[in-house]
Amino acid sequence: MTLARIAEEVGVSAMTVSNAYNRPDQLSEELRERIFETAEQLGYHGPDPVGRSLRRQRTDVVGVLYSNPLSYAFDDAAAVSFLRGLSSVTEEADLGLLLVPAARGVSGERDPRAASQAAVDGFVVYSMSDEEPLLKAALGRRLPTVVVDQPLKEGVPFVGVDDEAAARMSAEHLLHLGHERFAIVSFALSPDGREGLADPPRQEQASFRVSRLRLQGYRAALEDAGLVWCKVPVYECPGSARELGRRAAEALFPENSPTAVLALSDQLALGVIEWATEHGLSVPEDVSVIGFDDIPEATGAEPPLTTVHQDHAAKGLLAGQMLVSRLRGEGGPSAEPLATRLVVRGSTSPPP
Amino acid sequence: MTLARIAEEVGVSAMTVSNAYNRPDQLSEELRERIFETAEQLGYHGPDPVGRSLRRQRTDVVGVLYSNPLSYAFDDAAAVSFLRGLSSVTEEADLGLLLVPAARGVSGERDPRAASQAAVDGFVVYSMSDEEPLLKAALGRRLPTVVVDQPLKEGVPFVGVDDEAAARMSAEHLLHLGHERFAIVSFALSPDGREGLADPPRQEQASFRVSRLRLQGYRAALEDAGLVWCKVPVYECPGSARELGRRAAEALFPENSPTAVLALSDQLALGVIEWATEHGLSVPEDVSVIGFDDIPEATGAEPPLTTVHQDHAAKGLLAGQMLVSRLRGEGGPSAEPLATRLVVRGSTSPPP
């Protein structure tokens, strides 16, 4: 059932039927009624969205690209908050939110065609590695795009916190408390799934910008305090699950017996605390642990986790606003780093 | 930059360029390479998704309709789990997930055009009131559609639990413990925002199927035990927030002093417990409270909440499978109610 069919039935031009739906002021109220009646009878439910999009050259949809299979996003409290912020803006602007499917193929690579085939007016790219082909495909479309957290690409609007400064701040907190023996627990530096100690070259070449910057922040703080960076063990986990934090602790403690652990995420930090507690170390008396993100569980943990707070919903909000104003052709707000703050709870104290 | 432009440049027909992208076996490897090179040079990044959708008469996108503004969904643990299940299926099937925007207008009504204008191959309707115009618009499109939780519409595939049986089961648990003085805390019966005691006629006319069925289940159990239903106070809250549960408790306790409270959601139940505890009633010694949903907080609550467990992710999974198989034209699995089970924790015990 098409516009044209209704037009024929009513005895008017297709354009008039189109106008009945889109510009009521262009025809008489009476004819408009008649058109709707006929449409109802013939089971026509308004202009086809695809035909309309083709002709108007816009879809009124924003695509979201996520660094992992989509379903993981709904397991990740930060991603969910982000989506909440983003969706409140897009909804307000009457834009749909298309979660672009990009399951990993057999090779572990994600099909970049997902981005080429998405019928959208713009993209929000969330926390993606610098080298994803998916990202390249999305940027290739030359649609308005906003990148969140990573990667930072020349000329592409960006939303995120100042990861380096925030990491520096948390390391300084521990330095002020008097710590000197540090260990660091990082999530992935590159998407190659490696696990274990990462040496400085690998740290500097990390393809995840966020990991790279946080390590730089820690390094700057520790070096400013006169410590030797290459003696600080950096354990790289292939993800950010609590279990991985435990494994990292298991690898780090026997050899290094740090008095302070800097974790790149709260999940990792909580894993470290779990392992420590189970192995007779008390936190923070024997060892201080600091996280990053301030997830809800951080408050209720035992002890409550000292961490860097960042507002994920605000990121979504800002990303949404930036994209919407770009879609409208306005300049719009641009990339100021969002604020973070150190939340001191119970997992840090002076060294024993 | 279009297919035709590339075709012209390479000196072949548009169809051949289309085939280069979609059916590599239809042309020589060498020509295909040449086409891609030219495309690269001219900045063409593959067939336009909208044009392609129009011609193929499919979008490879599934639309999701939610009973509230979209951004609320990301605050609702059940909805998030549901989306996780759903997205894992759609992603596997290489389908996008379009979150359809339907902010409430000035009148509180949601614009039904959101559903008419969504470029999708099918819909998943999540937890929507029977009378939403948005729902009507979606069903009007005659696309494959699966409804979750509510409403139950003739001929539309449905996924959900047996709410009546589950409610009955939880009431029976309290009856077995020996309770006789009950009160019920419900979320909305209709979307009119009313708050306060709801009499039986209002209960029976509830436009939210889930509310209606759960009340029926409670009623059946209590009446079977010889209690008089119309003496059981049913307090209707206009939503499901914890704060509303507190308000309900405040309204119910002074007058009725129940020994057992049946709440239609865990959030409401937790609100009731909070109020009771603060007002010198201990749970479960003075009053037993039972919830519905088994949200994560239920375990950690003080006392841990007895509740009806339902698997939200499984709902999403099943809804996704049903829709996908329908999109493929297969019959596919259909509507068996999903299992629930009573999880007895610390918030229920025999009456004082």
Place this chain on the structure above:
DNA sequence: CGACACTTCTTTATCGTTAAAGTAGTGTAG
């Protein structure tokens, strides 16, 4: 050598809509 398959590319027609420009007819002001 003719029939038939196979590969590689082309032709034609259409998917459903709307921007832009145009045409009557009707009123209204100078």
Place this chain on the structure above:
DNA sequence: CTACACTACTTTAACGATAAAGAAGTGTCG
């Protein structure tokens, strides 16, 4: 009574792609 605006519609021409069917050339087999 002419010019000009205004209302209510129509005409034309895309938007960008692909299904289906066809054609030209090459090889193969009895």
